Amino acid sequence: MEEKTKIICTSCPRGCIITVTHVGKEIKEINGYTCKRGVIYAKDEFILPKRVLTSTVRISCGELPMLPVRTESAIPKNKIIECVKKICEIDVKAPVKLGQVICKNICNTNVDLIASRDIHKVV
Template sequence: MKKEFICISCPMGCPLTVWEENGEVLVSGNTCPRGKAYGIQEFTCPQRVVTSSVPVRGGEQSMCSVKTDKPVAKTEIAKVLAAIYGASVKAPVKVGDIVIPNVDGNGANVVATRRVLDRKK
């Protein structure tokens, strides 16, 4: 089955057509090698980094921003967001602290992306 994408590798935004033939993934419409690589990735396993915020208990701020520390499969985004929606952290938090380990079952952790210090007494 042929799939169509817009390449995001540069501002050109080439319209790509990607399909599989005899076990090989083929790309047309690209004007450079980066476009081909992007097309193949999007066709075989599109991935995204998911970012959000979680509530903080006892912190200087009420929310702490988080992300998945590696891209997760696009099909897993809803599951990852649901897990983040139920999560919270306790201050102090530093960048990189794990909030939810192995959130997608494939080794991606949800980690803090900002520092939140203890609320001053």
């Protein structure tokens, strides 16, 4: 049975509302876009929406109590909540370098969680 899914394009401030007509996961038609970027965006967003997740983890012995972290690349949107719960359990110790892997292959996404700043150790 044919279904319609609405997707708001984020490629520019206009925010076109694009309609993807599909049977299950198979795309039949894409409507409502006003430029090429819209078609590509809608396709990717329909097949597997992905986001870069950013958060913080607790850090001890550091100049700051929290270390900002990010997934090295985008992860599937439906994995975000699972990853956030995992991030809550992580404790690290200063010093930490920007780019350092904080959690390898977080929640089997094949993406590492990395530090997004240096945090020096304080004695």
